[in-house]
């Protein structure tokens with residue numbers, strides 16, 4: 251897969267284009283603020299974008315999702331619990347197909363109930379569930395500290411250490427890092443139990 255990380259807007263959001271090199275079919279992960287940079291990158295790369303996927307329903311990730319999907323001739327996708335109106339609904343374990351490649355949906359509630367991560371077997375798009383150096387906040391509607399702890403520690407940390415993390419905001423010292431490295435550096439992943447996690451998240 252080819253991954254393009256595209257900064258948008260004033261809140262350090264990162265949208266993504268993820269393309270299967272064989273078929274040139276792609277997905278967009280999140281669409282906040284503006285559509286121009288993503289449309290330009292998709293066209294420059296000769297990509298056929300099939301889906302625009304929301305990692306969760308917060309405005310800075312989805313405000314322009316319908317507009318972008320319209321411009322690219324793609325379908326919008328969100329978790330089944332999302333309040334967004336989308337063409338497709340997904341749940342954990344579902345897959346999106348790009349040519350011969352597959353992207354899996356992992357349900358990771360905690361930041362919001364509708365939070366999902368996308369995983370292609372090598373790259374993990376984490377939205378606001380996991381950042382470089384931190385995790386998403388849990389004090390907004392639908393947030394849950396205990397659910398986020400479980401999503402990070404029982405679900406995401408079960409993936410291979412060489413998995414590349416691609417977060418929904420550029421909040422860290424780098425824009426992506428391998429999960430195994432991040433597990434040694436990120437206080438929210440170093441927390442050994444919910445009590446320690448509550449102290450650092």
Ligand SMILES: [Fe+2]
Pocket residue numbers: 306308361378386
């Ligand atoms: Fe968010």
